[in-house]
Structures are given as structure tokens and as C-alpha cells.
Amino acid sequence: MANRLAHATSPYLQQHADNPVDWWPWCPEALAEAAERDVPILLSVGYAACHWCHVMAHESFEDDEIAAVMNANFVNIKVDREERPDIDAVYMSATQAMTGQGGWPMTCFLTPDGKPFHCGTYYPPAPVHGMPAFRQVLDAVAQAWSDRRDELAEGAGKIVAHIAEQSGPLREQTIDEEALTAAVGKLRQETDPGYGGFGGAPKFPPSMVLEFLIRHYERTANPAALSIVELTAEGMARGGLYDQLAGGFARYSVDGRWIVPHFEKMLYDNALLLRVYTHLARRTGHEGATRVATETAEFLMRELRTPEGGFAASLDADTDGVEGLTYVWTPAQLAEVLGDEEGAWAAETFAVTEEGTFEEGASTLQLPADPDDTERWQRVRETLLRARDRRPQPARDDKVVAAWNGLAITALAEAGVALARREWVDAAAEAARLLLDVHDVDGRLRRSSRDGTVGDAGGVLEDYACTAEGLLALHQATGDPEWLTEATRLIDDAVDRFAADAPGAFHDTADDAEELINRPSDPTDNATPSGASALASALLTASALAGPDRATRYRSLCEKAVARAGALVMQVPRFAGNWAAVAEAMLSGPLQVAVVGDGEGRDDLLATAARRVPGGSVVLAGTPEDGDVPLLADRPLVDGAAAAYVCRGYVCERPVTTSEDLVRALAR
Template identity: 70%
Template sequence: MANRLAEATSPYLLQHAGNPVDWWPWCPEAFAEAADRDVPVLLSIGYAACHWCHVMAHESFEDDDTAALMNRHFVNIKVDREERPDVDAVYMTATQAMTGQGGWPMTCFLTPSGEPFHCGTYYPPRPQGGMPSFKQLLAAIVEAWDQRADEVRTAAGKLVASLARHSAALPSSAVDNAVLDGAVASLLGDFDRRNGGFGGAPKFPPSMVLEFLIRHHERTGSVEALSIVEATADAMAGGGIYDQLAGGFARYSVDASWVVPHFEKMLYDNALLLGAYAHLARLTDSPTYRRVAVETAEFLIRDLGTPEGGFASSLDADTDGVEGLTYVWTPAQLTEVLGEEDGAWAATLFRVTPEGTFEHGTSTLQLLEDPDDLERFESVRSRLSAVRANRPQPGRDDKVVAAWNGLAITALAQAGVYFARSEWIEAASRAADLLLTLHLVDSRLRRTSRDGQVGTSAGVLEDYACLAEGLLALHQATGEKRWLDAAVSLLDDALSRFADPDNVGAFFDTAEDAETLVHRPADPSDNASPSGASALASALLTASALVGHERASIYREAAEQAVSRAGLLAARAPRFAGHWLGVAEALAQGPVQVAIVGDSPALLAAAVHKAHGGAVVLAGEPDSSPLLTDRPLVDGQPAAYVCHGYVCDRPVTSVEELVAALS
């Protein structure tokens, strides 16, 4: 049996390289093999930090008898959803259509032409809870294929046709003040007033929705919008979902109160949350939000930074096969590390109880109130961190994903400017250099790399858009025009290669010359990270304020058209349109442009701290960048030029005048 996964750049595929299952990577040869043998394809999709992916692998894919069934009756394909989001999107849509829900591991059975005819998620090794065992499912699929193959193929073809119809672009619909106000009202109705966040368990950090609400508050003064943000940010920062020792957020909370996380830490979550907490700290001057932002930035650089300069995708939920092993504590363990007095104080402060808040009498660490002795608190955290560092550590998926690195670059560049942390901007610059030198192959963006080796998967829309946004943030942070030039190149490629030719303002997630799947994915909804289309709209709007006039008009019009395609989504399901709504708020503001000519740290600091979310702030010498062109010094003094969209104020030379203009 060939080990076809041994040379993969995906840690998830490498985790399965030693299975007795005869795995194939996603490739045309695998489907040709299925056609030659006239057997179905068993498609298994997951990712390296996925707890239940590990469970199913151990229970089924490492079992010789199960593997023998799979090898005899199927061509088995393993896909890393983070490496091939296009494949994941197509079959997740099918899974949700068939079952009403989705998740990972995803288990799909396909015809040799790739059409799905049965989809699900995790299957246990023995029947439980009304769910068949995985072996029972395999037997049923084999029976259906052997006895009713034509019927199965016909049903699969009808499903694919239906999915293609339902994935058509949404009609244009304005995202005006009424929609923005209505989204806030809808979110207020979904808001969990007791625990913060939205809905019940499981509860995910709503980072993009929080950013929208912050921007809405800045524009309108809405007390309700800011109250939702602060209650949610406080609850997450104090909960077990936040790592109270080392910083960084877990993927989600399994309960409604943010106490017990699903322990994996994802790059995209932490990048987006860094941005939200940094913005909130800037708005409120809260020391808690500032601390969380600083600790999250340091977590990104320390724990997810790669030797090549990029950022790794995630830390695993499991350690040595045990979920949360690295992170949880008992009162006795606290006492052993800290002594009786400090141990008891820490147990009270962090809500570590004899009964435990997690499993087997262990507790996650919470911080629901400010410590009464900061020096003692820092001593306790330092000692606990040192001991925890000697525990077994979770695995790290160290592949570099272009889109998620773009999100990290944006957050670190912007937060680095806010907090005057040049080392964060330097970290963002290293990641950008890596992506532009390694991931650009023949002027086309590749999605992933690992250990300095670029992967084969083509970049999707979110890769182009999120990286472009990060480069634009770096241009503003450093004044270096090379970042702007690279962003413009990516945006022009995205507009030409991903646009839907039949629907102005709509975009596909894959390029026009990408691998043909059973249908071309185009999901406009914002989920764990921005949709490719909303990320592109954001980058286009930002770029429109930084480039020359001719291209600015093209970019702004494209951004407006894209936002209009999300109007119905924003009005009907604002929780899944957070990034779109944030872009719409920036459009409603103008967006704001602040061009500072000459060397004035005071003017720059005022602009950075007072400009609304989505604003563009650039400082430099006259004519050093398109935004600074034809904007001279005023009476020989540095000056700030403030514009709202197409309307500009007179230039100002004092901080007081600039603050007034931005207010």
C-alpha cells in the first residue's frame, strides 16, 4: 500500500500518513482510480487541531478491520480543510443540505465524478444515540452502490444541480442607515444579557460583529451597541476561553458562560480578536482591554511565530490525546506550586474549585474580577506559567496560511501603531515578506507553506483579499510604498480572476482557471473568519483611500457593488455578516482619510487614537505616496488633511484642530 501522504505539507495529512487506510490526497488520479474500480469515493475532511477528528482517527482509521473495509470498497481521500477551503466549502454545503448541520470531521461518499450522495460528520465505532457505527455505515453504502448504483448516481446529480442553484449570487440590496440600525436591533435581540455574546452553547467569539458594533457606536453614539461590545469583551476576557496565564483565545466555549473552552487556539480567531480588543482599548482607555490586546499580540508572535517569519495555523485542542491537559488545574496543584497561602488566594481568584469546572475535578482558569494585589497576581501568574511550560504541550499545526497570516499582519500592524510597539510591526513585516517571496509563484498566490516549502494549493479569494488588507495596514504603519504596490497587484488580480461575470459585485471563492469542482463555491457569509468577498470589499475600500484618483474610483465602486450584494444577508442574518457590516460602516463614514505631511508625532498619535474604525491614516513627506500627493506643508509646518469620502476639510496644524475634525 503506497503512503501517498508522506510528502504532504499539511500536518493534518501527515497525522494520517501511518494509518492502515490506503489514503489518497485530493487529486485527479484518485477519482480516476475510483472510476477504474467502479467504487465510491470516501472523502474525509478535517484539520490538525480538531479534537473529534483525532477521536475518529483513533477509533476507526487506525483500526485494521475498519481500514480493510475502506480499502476494499472505496477510494479513500483525506483533505485538510485549511489547505483546500474550496473542497471543504463544496462538500460542507452538501453535508448541511443532507443533514441540516455540519462540522468536522466531515465524512462524505461521492461518485467517481465527485458528486456527493451521502454526507455526515463523526461516526462512532459502535452504535450510540441513534447513530450507526462507522462500519455499519460503510456496509450500507456498499450495499446501496452494489444494488442501486444508477439510482445513487441520479440522486447525486440532482443534489449537485440543486446546490448550484442555491449558491447563486444574492440580488443587490442597499446597506443603508436603516439596515445598519436594524442590524444593531437584531443583535440586541440575540444578545445574551447574562453571559455576553450571542445565543447559547456552544458560544463562539463574535469578533467581526464586535468590530461592527464599535464602528457603529463611533459613528452614531449608540449606547446599546457599545454596551453589547463591552459586556461580551469583559465576559470573554475573564472566562476560561481566554488563557489567563499566557494570553490568546481558544476556538469557542462549550458552555454559554465562556467557562470551558474547546482548547484549540486558531490564528484567525486571535488575529481578529487582537484587532477588536485593540480598537476597544483605544476607544475606552480600559486597562483590561489593553492588557488582553497586548497579551494576545505577544501570544501570536511567541507561540504561533514560525522560524521563516510567518504564523502557524493553530495549537491543538489535545495534549497527548487528552483535551485540555496543558491548561487545567486543581486546588492541590495550585498549592503545590504556590504554597498554602498563595495557592488558596489563586484558587479563589481563578475560580478553581474542589469539584472542578472542567473534567475529573480540574478547572479552567477564570479571572472574573480585578486582583486586589497586582504585584502578587503577577508573581502567581509567573510561577504557574513556569510550571505549565514544563507540562506536555499541545501539538502545533505549523503550516502558514496566506489569508490567516494576512489577518495577523493587519492586526499586528494596526495594534503596533496604536500601542507604539515597533516589534509588532516588524513581526508583521517579516510575515508579509515571507508571503510575497515564497507564496507568490509565477505571480499567482499559493495558499499554504510549511518549513519554507510552498504548497501546491492555489490561493482562494480570501487569501488575496486578507493579504492585501494586511499589506495596506503595513503601508500605513511604515510609510513604505512597496506594501501598497504589492496590495494593488493582488487586488487587481482578485478583481479580474474571481469576479462573477454574470452578477456585478459578486465574487466566486476560486479563480476562473482553478480546478473544476462539482460546483464553483461562492459563500458570502462571514463565519469564523471574513468571507472572501467581504474581505475583498474591505481591502478595496481601504485601497481606494490610498491610491491615485483613477484607480481609487474603480476600487470604491467595486467595494460599494460588493457590499450591495450582501444587503439581504446583512439585514436578515447580521451575526453572519459582521465583516460586511463593518465595511458598510466605514463606507457610511466616508471612509475617513487622514494624510499627515511632515514629521509630527503628535499629529500622528492624535489621528491614530481618534480616527474611527475603517479610517486610513498615513504620515510622510509631501508627494511620498499617492495619498500625500499635492498636500504641502502649511506655512512650513507639518499639517493634517482630513477627508470624509469625497469631501475634505481645510488642513490643520494643531492636535486640537485635528481632534475636532475627527470628532
């Protein structure tokens, strides 16, 4: 018999709909039930692509005896962290404060009014490696609630107070040329000199840090910045982190050499990395970066696009409960598909060995070096991919998350222009239309939808900011003023509803959002840009597009927000990559390029600008008649010919009419 999760819009919650656990979704009724029964809340937080979430579900939540204990002693609430990042953030802070670490599944025990008194992550069904069994934890918590409730309540109050103390705004600190140069030096010291990236295992793709370093190199020609980018981009693209057959990146590498991934594929990683490889290809002309950008965009289009035109959240780490089952190969399997000779060549090319690099003698596919015979390589890849497609496939979490679709819209619009792939721009526009038509309810943005049905959770700051940034990218790619109008509306709403009392600081939830034990406000960039840094980026881009009347206000708001992140950039630049990238664009202007005219002349100038501008710049093409597009206003043709205007702060240099002159103008 299905529980209360059967009608949830979240695929993760629906995965637990048939558990014997009497699950509730997070709602006021669940908290009221705990108060009426006078029992604690067991809060379990995870997401659909999470391997260890599946493990704990199979081991414990599907077990009738464990479920009976949970049902008798707790009100059990299941939360999809991707659908409710606010709840996840609040209780992850508590988990980290209590245990010194965090992760998913996250398991928290709360008082009926939501205060945490005991937190952890995964619990096994039997004691192992010093971890207690989940049943032992349940019994101990239930006993403590019965015998020492006052003590638990007092501890919960201290945790809530601690979280509140840690969540105040950072002090203002200017990010200037010296600070950004120092950040590059610190990143260089922390870079793995052999394989790129930062730290050891596990190793995550540092997409926003790479974007910052590309922009820094473009502005300063500092070779140290570019060397970090090229080393890391090469390492990720040649390792098992990257899908050598179908394109797209896995979430992270479990080793320090990018060989063995944690196999889940997330929309946000691939959107952010598409942008990085596009900008690297644009800056260096590197064929490998162009190939990876193209394949990653095609992965998004082929495997994550939904029937409604949005992009799905993720592909699962597991296939039929086995991690990596779809993706790994043995030499014998290669020979079975390709024949002995081609199989041996493929094994050498993709570093597939008898010993294996993964489990049970299987290997992930790598590409240590570019093959000499590219035609053979492409033929082998296509044959292996067709064979792999006949294997069982990982499940797809097909909910559409506004923020992550905003990241994908930005990346596809930029890549579509830079690499002359109009179909990517069209796909970005279709996703944007879905967000505006489905997620925008009564003028307020909702977090997620599935199958065209919007969820109940309100949008958080990153939803507004990343969606706005995507619409601004579309405005540049298409010249359509509607995207600019909708973007500035979202930006204005975000500034009004998410601002904190301190100038330049922002909360992650709106002023009328559900009141939790703390109003989250995390400025650090992690797997995705923080909501505040994403808003700063949108403000800066909008200041260069929305016209002089709004430019000053948006620029001022951006500068105040960036100043709040100064300490992060200087002390922990690995977790402030997007902030640093915004600061770089501020120092560069940002540069504005307006191309007016039509026909081949305009297309040549636009293509040149798209290839040559530094990251964070804005490029827009149209005709002099596009008076409702601020950047194109009062930009006439030159002697009847298409022209390009290179501007900063809407103050433009003399227009140029040839690609050669535009290259020289952009180099100044």
C-alpha cells in the same frame, strides 16, 4: 509502512501517513483510480487542531480491520479543510443538505466523478446514541453501491443540482443608515444579557460583529452598540475562553458563560479579536481591553510565529490525546506550585474549585474580577505559566495560510501603531514578505506553505483579499509604497479572476481553478470574513489610499459588492458582521488622515490620529517628498512645521499642526 500522505505539506495529512488506510490526497489520479476500480470514493475532511478528527482517527483509521474494509471497497481521500477550503465548502454544502447539520471530521461517499450520495460527520467504532458504527456505514454503502448504483447516482445528481440552485448571487439591496440601525437592534435582541455573545452553547466569539458595533458607535454614538461590545468583550476576557496565563483565545466555549473552551487556538480568531480589543481600547481607553490586546499580540508573537516569519495555523485542542490537559488546574496543583497560601489566593482569584468546572475535578482559569494586588497577580501568573510550560504541550499546525496571515498582518500593524509597539509592525512586515516571496508564484497567490516550502493549492478569494488588506495596513503603518503597490496588484487580480457574472458578486475560487462539482460562492461571514466581504473591505481601504485615479473604480466595486450583501445584513447580521463593518466605513467616508513632517511634531500628530480615528479610517505619515505615496502628494508642511490633513475622498480640510486641533478636526 507510510501511505501517500507521507510527503504532504499539510501537518493534518501527515498525521495520517502511518494509518493502515491506503489514503490518497485529493488529486486527479485518485478520482481516476476510483473510476478504474469502479468503486466509490470515501472522502474524509478535517484539520489538525480538530478534537473529534483525532478521535475518529484513533478509533477507526488506525484499526487494521476497518482499514481493510475501506481499502477493499473505496478509494480513500484525506483532505485538510484549511488547505483546500474549496473542497470543504462544496462537500459541506452537500452534508448540510443531506443531514441538516455539518462539522468535522466530515465523511462523504462520492461517485468516481466526485458527486456525493451519502454524507455524515463523525462515526463511532460501535453504535452509540443512535449513531451507527463506522463499520456498519462502510458495509451499507458498499452493499448499496453494488446493488443500487443507479439509485445512488440519481440521488447524487439531485444533490449537485440542489447545491447549484442554492449558490447563486443574492439580489441587490442597499445598506443605508436605517438598515445598519435595524441590524444593531436585531443584534441587541439576540444578545445574551448575562454574559454577552449570541445564542447559547456552544458560543463563539463574534469578532466581526463586534467590529461593526464599534464602528457604528463611533459614527452614531448609539449606546446600545457599545453596550453589546463591552458586555461581550468583558465576558470573553474573564472566562476560560481566554488564556489567563499566556494570552490568546480558544476557538469557542462549550457553555454559554465562556467558562469551558474547546481548547484549540486558531490564528484567525486571535487575529480578529486582537483587532477588536485594540479598537475597543482605542475608543474607550479601557485598561482591560488594552491588556487583552497586548497579551493576545504577544501570544501570536510567542506561540504562533514560525522560523520563516509567518504565523502558524493553530494549536491543537488535545495534548497527548487528552483535551485541555495542558491548561486546567485543581486547587492541589496550584498549591503544589505556589505553596498553600499563594495557592489558595490563586484558586480564589482564578475561580478554581474542588468541584471543578471541567472534567475530573479540574478547572479552567477564569478572572471574575480584577485582583486588588496586581503585582501579586502578575507574579503568580508568571509562576504558574512557567510550571504549565513544563507540562506536555499541544501540537502546533505550523502551516502558514495566506488569508489568516493577512488577518494577523492587519491586526498587528494596527495594534502596533495604536499601542506604540513597533516590534509588532516589524513582525507584520516579515510575515508579509514571506507571503510575497514564497506564496506568490508566477504572479499567482498560493494558499499555504510549510517550512518555507509552498503548497500546490491555489489561493482562494479570501487569500487574495485578506493579504491585500494586510498589505494596506502595513502601508499605513510604515509609509512604504511597496505595500500599496503589491496590495493593489492582488486586488486587481482578485477582481479579474473571481468575479461572477452578476455585478458585485464573486466566486471563492479563481476562473482557472480546479473544476469541482460546484464553484463555491459563499457570501456569509462565519469564523472568518467571507472572501467577498474581505475583498469589499480591501477595495474600500484601497480607494482611500491608492489615489484619485483608482479611487472611483475601487469605490464603485465595493458599493456593488456591499449591495449584494444587503439582505444578509438586514436579516442575519450575526453572519454579516464584516459586511456591516465595511458599510459603516463607507458611511464614514472612510476618513483619511495624512500626517506630513518629521520628528516629534509628526509623531505626536500620528499618535493622536491613531488613537482617535474611527475604525475603517486610513492614517498615513510621511514627508512632503513622498510623492509616490498618493495620500501624501501635495500635502506641504505648514510654516515649516509638521501638519495633519483630515480628508474625505481626497478633499481635505485646512491642515492642523497641534494634537488639540487634530482632535477637534476628527470630532467634526
